[in-house]
Amino acid sequence: MDFPEELKYTEEHEWILIEDDLATVGISDFAQDSLGDVVFVELPEEGTEVIAGKAFGVVESVKAVSDIYSPVSGVVEEVNEELPDTPEMINTSPYEDGWMIKVRMNDSSEAEDLMDSEAYQAHIAEEK
Amino acid sequence: MKKTPLNQLHKELGARMVEFGGWEMPVQYAGVIEEHLAVREAAGLFDVSHMGEIEVSGAEALPFLQYLTTNNAGRLVDGQVQYTALCYPDGGVVDDMTLYRRSADHFMFCVNAANTDKDFEWMQKVLVESGLAEVTLNNVSDDYAQIALQGPKADRILTALTDVPLDSIRYYHFAPGEVAGIPMLISRTGYTGSGGFELYLPPASAENLWRRLDEVGESHGLVPVGLGARDTLRLEKGLALYGHELSPEISPLEAGLGWIVKLDKGDFVGREALVAQKANGVPRRGVGLKMIDRGIPREEYPVYAGERQVGVMTSGTMSPSLKVGIGLALVETPYAKLDAEVEVGIRGRRLQARLVRAPFVD
Numbered sequence: 311m312d313f314p315e316e317l318k319y320t321e322e323h324e325w326i327l328i329e330d331d332l333a334t335v336g337i338s339d340f341a342q343d344s345l346g347d348v349v350f351v352e353l354p355e356e357g358t359e360v361i362a363g364k365a366f367g368v369v370e371s372v373k374a375v376s377d378i379y380s381p382v383s384g385v386v387e388e389v390n391e392e393l394p395d396t397p398e399m400i401n402t403s404p405y406e407d408g409w410m411i412k413v414r415m416n417d418s419s420e421a422e423d424l425m426d427s428e429a430y431q432a433h434i435a436e437e438k
Numbered sequence: 439m440k441k442t443p444l445n446q447l448h449k450e451l452g453a454r455m456v457e458f459g460g461w462e463m464p465v466q467y468a469g470v471i472e473e474h475l476a477v478r479e480a481a482g483l484f485d486v487s488h489m490g491e492i493e494v495s496g497a498e499a500l501p502f503l504q505y506l507t508t509n510n511a512g513r514l515v516d517g518q519v520q521y522t523a524l525c526y527p528d529g530g531v532v533d534d535m536t537l538y539r540r541s542a543d544h545f546m547f548c549v550n551a552a553n554t555d556k557d558f559e560w561m562q563k564v565l566v567e568s569g570l571a572e573v574t575l576n577n578v579s580d581d582y583a584q585i586a587l588q589g590p591k592a593d594r595i596l597t598a599l600t601d602v603p604l605d606s607i608r609y610y611h612f613a614p615g616e617v618a619g620i621p622m623l624i625s626r627t628g629y630t631g632s633g634g635f636e637l638y639l640p641p642a643s644a645e646n647l648w649r650r651l652d653e654v655g656e657s658h659g660l661v662p663v664g665l666g667a668r669d670t671l672r673l674e675k676g677l678a679l680y681g682h683e684l685s686p687e688i689s690p691l692e693a694g695l696g697w698i699v700k701l702d703k704g705d706f707v708g709r710e711a712l713v714a715q716k717a718n719g720v721p722r723r724g725v726g727l728k729m730i731d732r733g734i735p736r737e738e739y740p741v742y743a744g745e746r747q748v749g750v751m752t753s754g755t756m757s758p759s760l761k762v763g764i765g766l767a768l769v770e771t772p773y774a775k776l777d778a779e780v781e782v783g784i785r786g787r788r789l790q791a792r793l794v795r796a797p798f799v800d
Contacts, residue, residue, distance in 0.1 A: 346454075346466060346666070349471075349756040350734050350756060350763075372666060372670060373465075373470070373666055373755075375734075394732065
């Protein structure tokens with residue numbers, strides 16, 4: 311499993327990439343592997359407000375429904391429009407093609423408390 | 439948690455294990471969709487050793503079975519299998535199962551794993567009530583492992599390991615025979631709708647058989663299949679699963695299983711209630727449901743006709759073959775019309791769907 315160093319991670323297994331005050335959000339390699347085949351994705355519309363720790367979307371595997379939580383607060387600036395038609399990209403490319411939303415953050419310092427790759431891997435090891 | 443004789447092997451194969459009906463079972467190996475499609479197009483190998491086996495024998499075995507079950511066991515011949523159910527006096531379902539006739543005075547049930555003890559106790563209770571003396575009941579679940587080999591390539595794979603002429607075993611029939619030198623019951627039955635066999639064998643030989651089938655099957659596209667795909671395979675074919683489409687609160691007539699309820703065969707447990715249900719018409723009916731909007735209907739999601747909730751989903755999934763949301767629903771009879779457009783409540787939204795006849799795939 312792969313956990314890129316340049317990303318930060320949440321306890322609920324989302325990843326976040328920060329570029330100035332723009333955050334790209336998806337789910338981690340561990341999350342996609344645990345879910346199994348992703349067959350449905352529900353994402354917010356552009357302009358929607360998201361709140362740190364609150365669900366902004368849903369992914370469904372064949373068997374289960376899971377909420378996706380926003381790691382930060384802000385406004386959705388861009389949505390991965392290809393995902394609803396090809397939800398399997400979350401399995402095949404969780405950090406690249408499988409990104410979900412880009413959020414213009416209200417407060418870019420909010421992401422500072424999130425886990426780095428090493429801390430996240432320790433978190434996963436604990437959860438197992 | 440109980441373990442099947444193949445537990446260690448599943449872990450070696452990298453299966454993801456889950457608790458199911460008190461058993462630790464593989465839910466998936468390579469992935470549900472891949473496993474599902476392999477069974478539809480080639481073949482799949484399933485460990486279903488958790489299923490229970492209960493033997494009924496003795497001179498009065500048949501009259502007892504006629505009183506115990508809803509289907510007509512009197513129509514079975516040696517080597518034949520029948521899909522049947524046990525009902526409570528109010529018409530609710532104790533369990534659904536297959537019944538094997540080994541000889542005129544020797545039968546075997548294959549029952550749902552989680553229901554094995556409940557079924558066995560129920561059978562003992564009904565036996566006492568029946569007043570029949572020449573009947574012996576045996577829970578022989580520990581004597582059998584069960585491996586299902588399912589899919590269009592199943593015959594070719596099994597033929598490589600046995601001298602038994604498989605063509606002579608017709609659908610819903612079985613024969614004793616050796617496969618890979620192991621004595622077993624070879625049954626042309628299954629829960630996938632893709633053809634194939636269910637093999638009943640001594641637990642000590644299960645791993646050997648699995649490995650031999652895997653070896654021979656590899657070039658035919660055989661893959662191990664977990665409970666995840668077992669569920670999507672049965673759902674695409676509209677097959678009922680106990681606890682979902684059938685339960686103590688859902689009668690076989692409501693579930694659309696009138697064909698296994700033989701009201702004219704003589705008295706049986708639940709008959710009176712089922713006769714009344716049939717005369718008055720069932721209040722709810724099981725129907726297939728296919729999404730028009732994009733979305734996946736899941737168990738317990740409400741079904742609406744206009745503003746009114748008229749039913750509830752009993753099972754649902756994304757169909758790996760059709761790539762659309764499908765499911766089975768229990769709907770108030772006046773609304774349970776084929777081709778009717780309904781809505782499913784999914785996370786607070788109403789999404790369009792159509793009621794259809796199951797199976798969803800040919």
